[in-house]
Amino acid sequence: MSKLLKIGTRSSPLALWQAEWVSARIRERYPDIEVTLVKIKTTGDMILNVPLAQVGGKGLFVKEIEEAMLRGEVDIAVHSMKDVPTVFPPGLGLTCISKREDPRDALVSRGLSFAELPHGARVGTSALRRQAQLLAHRPDLEMVVIRGNVQTRLAKLEAEGLDAVILAAAGLKRLGFSDKVTEYLPVELSLPAIGQGALGIECRLDDQELVNLISFLNDLETQRAVGAERAFLLRCEGGCQVPIAAFAETEGDQLRLTGFISSVDGTRSVRGNISGPAESFLSLGTELADRLLADGGREILSEVYQRELGGEQEIPV
Numbered sequence: 114m115s116k117l118l119k120i121g122t123r124s125s126p127l128a129l130w131q132a133e134w135v136s137a138r139i140r141e142r143y144p145d146i147e148v149t150l151v152k153i154k155t156t157g158d159m160i161l162n163v164p165l166a167q168v169g170g171k172g173l174f175v176k177e178i179e180e181a182m183l184r185g186e187v188d189i190a191v192h193s194m195k196d197v198p199t200v201f202p203p204g205l206g207l208t209c210i211s212k213r214e215d216p217r218d219a220l221v222s223r224g225l226s227f228a229e230l231p232h233g234a235r236v237g238t239s240a241l242r243r244q245a246q247l248l249a250h251r252p253d254l255e256m257v258v259i260r261g262n263v264q265t266r267l268a269k270l271e272a273e274g275l276d277a278v279i280l281a282a283a284g285l286k287r288l289g290f291s292d293k294v295t296e297y298l299p300v301e302l303s304l305p306a307i308g309q310g311a312l313g314i315e316c317r318l319d320d321q322e323l324v325n326l327i328s329f330l331n332d333l334e335t336q337r338a339v340g341a342e343r344a345f346l347l348r349c350e351g352g353c354q355v356p357i358a359a360f361a362e363t364e365g366d367q368l369r370l371t372g373f374i375s376s377v378d379g380t381r382s383v384r385g386n387i388s389g390p391a392e393s394f395l396s397l398g399t400e401l402a403d404r405l406l407a408d409g410g411r412e413i414l415s416e417v418y419q420r421e422l423g424g425e426q427e428i429p430v
Contacts, residue, residue, distance in 0.1 A: 121187030194308025222277035234276035245356035249379035304358035344398025
């Protein structure tokens, strides 16, 4: 193993915080290894005026970093797990998932809780799954699509005259903005994005020495929970383009997974849960997806792809 380890990362404040956190853990464990960050601008960072659902979804935040890894320009990449597609380029893979931070969504407003927001309140969010779930509870709300890093979206509360914005609690906590949170939304109201709150480390799978070196960063409970969520997403053939959410928790050797599929306006949805041995996390995710697809989710997803996104998508049968 080289004495220099290069971490590929986006250049947003949150991405840099996450990469620095991983860098610090590696330096603590291996004082002889020099760790450096390589900032890479991704397509998702450059397209800020169009909803992700219309330009390709979460893969836009990792493509350029993965290409740099395949060229040998960086050794590992640190990602927010909610940005990581379920399929990787040949030769690359996810080898570690760190212990999860708070997975919930957080509401930032001028002091009013979600229930207290006035009729017709304008709420900023970047996620269709948040939009669908919140509209299901409050169809009177006006959902406003906002993009950009955490600081940019917080600033839009005032700049665009919004009544509230919704962001991931983990990002706010990591960047020191916990004091701005008005309310942490319960998962019963807003089921988190797949993998929200966890960090994933991707590398070249043929570099076994590197895989072994970073293996200490993996948290088994988080790996299983996020793995179940991602198996659910993979079976549904979904991404940022459709309102799909899933959240898993482990207790001892048991895992409980809740999944959600919805129309964009929240008027039609299916939701369910499944429990079983935590070591069977992949099959639990797939089984719950099959249940919800059969319970109406397949028709909902087909409608979303055809009517909302103007395209066809093969939904699993």
